[in-house]
Amino acid sequence: PHPHPSASEQFTGARGTTTLFDLSEPMDSLFFAGAHLVSTGSQGRIVVRNARTHNWQTQAVPAITSHAHAGSLLLLGCRDGAIYYVDLEKFPLRMKDNDLLVNTLYSDPKKEPITALSVYLTPSVGTEPCLEIAYGTEAGVVRVLIQHPETVGKAPLLYQTYAVHLHPITSIMLSEKHLVSVCAKDNHVRTWRVARFRGRISTQPGSLPLASFCAPSMIPNVDIGPFGDRDQNQVLVQRVVPHSPQLVIRQAATGARVSVVKSVDGTGITSTFVLECGLSSRVGSRARRFFVTGHTNGGAQVWDLTSAFESSPSSVAASHSRTPSSGKVTVNPRGDMQSPELGDESLLNVLDTTLHFSGTIPRRHSISAQILGTHC
Secondary structure: OOOOOEEEEEEEEOOEEEEEEEOOOOOOEEEEEOOEEEEEEOOOEEEEEOOOOOOEEEEEOOOEEEEEEEOOEEEEEEOOOEEEEEEOOOOOEOOOOOOEOOEEEEEOOOOOOEEEEEEEEOOOOOOOOOEEEEEEEOOOOEEEEEEOHHHOOOOOEEEEEEOOOOOOEEEEEEOOOEEEEEEOOOOEEEEEEOOEEOOEEOOOOOOEEEEEEEOOOOOOOOOOOOEOOOOOOOEEEEOOOOOOOEEEEEEOOOOOEEEEEEOOOOOOEEEEEEEEEOOOOOOOOOOEEEEEEEEOOOOEEEEEHHHHHHOOHHHHHHHHHOOHHHOOOEEOOOOOEEOOOOOOOHHHHHHOOOOEEOOOOOEOOEOOEEOOOOOO
């Protein structure tokens, strides 16, 4: 039996009380699913901290190899070839030991370990959303499952199987328009265009192959994406060598290059994050997309990713019909061919209220900022 997490130490500072919890065994991932804090371990344990009751709830499951969440639904892909789910809003509990009730949603036909998982809830008005699941296996197989509102309580239906990879799937993403899968060999990416009718995946016509390309990296176990809002353009982040001062941002659907990001002070890039947030309170304004890079000197640089896409809208739209090799340059409004730069001078007006800048701005199209406990 797995003991429940216990608070071992508490630290009180100017910003409140920080509590250190002992989970009693190694955990591999820590993330927020809605307002709930979730931690999973590859040895087969899930721990959830209820945002309302502040109680820890735990459950032992088979070895976890992947996870995904959408809305209040948390999915776990396991080594036994099964997908388990937990409703984080209802939190069904056992009456005796207060453990989480983890239910089996689907089992792979060949019992292959599920190494990548993605879930998408279709937008709906007045009705329950349709649950769409894409997962990849250790054998390189990609499958898409669908569960309609009228079939809730039954196992999802197998919509389609793609046997195009020869190595384990490391990442997968199902969005409104595309299905993207990445395998372990040279980060080989395969993409499909998803056909929909009234918001649901359509079988006539079915999904169509869109692109096949590689985003190789010498960094072991690096996650290249896709990142970003599923209803907008998603991106892949390609870091070729460890601690390199530059990286490449590509469109996830086609592999077309969006921009080359170069560190403004020459320091190596150690981590990246795509942030979707709306900092403007104007009526009709939409969330902007920022790209944050962490560096070897402990600093962070923030880039305006939205401006990179909007600077040449025709090239972004045209890239859906181009091969990745033809997407290395764009045409600006003056007709000059160039590699697009990330950032915009207007970014300074957006961020100066939330970030504390250190030093001067070395370049016109980029900023270097030290994040001091701010919240975007």
